[in-house]
Amino acid sequence: MNFFHPRNGPCSLLEMMELIRVYVAEDANADYKVIIGTDSQTNSEETIFVTAIIVQRVGKGALFFTTRKRHHSIKDLRSRIYTETEYSLNCVEMLKENFFEMMEDVPLEIHLDIGRKGETRMLIQEVVGWVTAVGYTAKIKPEAYAASAVADRYTK
Numbered sequence: 001m002n003f004f005h006p007r008n009g010p011c012s013l014l015e016m017m018e019l020i021r022v023y024v025a026e027d028a029n030a031d032y033k034v035i036i037g038t039d040s041q042t043n044s045e046e047t048i049f050v051t052a053i054i055v056q057r058v059g060k061g062a063l064f065f066t067t068r069k070r071h072h073s074i075k076d077l078r079s080r081i082y083t084e085t086e087y088s089l090n091c092v093e094m095l096k097e098n099f100f101e102m103m104e105d106v107p108l109e110i111h112l113d114i115g116r117k118g119e120t121r122m123l124i125q126e127v128v129g130w131v132t133a134v135g136y137t138a139k140i141k142p143e144a145y146a147a148s149a150v151a152d153r154y155t156k
Helices: 013-026 077-098 119-133 145-153
Strands: 003-005 009-011 032-042 046-057 062-072 108-111 137-139
Touching: 003 013, 009 013, 013 046, 013 062, 013 077, 032 077, 032 145, 046 077, 046 145, 062 077, 062 145, 077 108, 077 119, 108 145, 119 137
Parallel strands: 032 108, 108 137
Antiparallel strands: 003 009, 003 062, 032 046, 046 062
């Protein structure tokens, strides 16, 4: 899986891990939170999914990376939201496998690109239920900035 850092450009999983370790070591006494969110953009030929991985130094900034996947065009909104959620959950599992020692005490949130307004309001209960059933905190718009702001910016 390839990642992108806004200042450093493309990086591998190992390079991302090192950048996160350095970032956390700069202020080891700070509180941290890991936030994962995925957004998608569909056209007639494909759907592009972008997952944002944010390591927030609570009250003192954040470090973030994105990863991008291309998929055949998914027109159905429910299918797209489910795929976004699946990609976010898969990303969490990948991070846990590689950052287990760091992840066990750090709060983790999954940001979902759904909200009380618009067509996605009908999906809130089932998608939030899915994320909480597997043990994570789910946030929806307007609190879901990892999906609705960071990932969204890189789907274009």
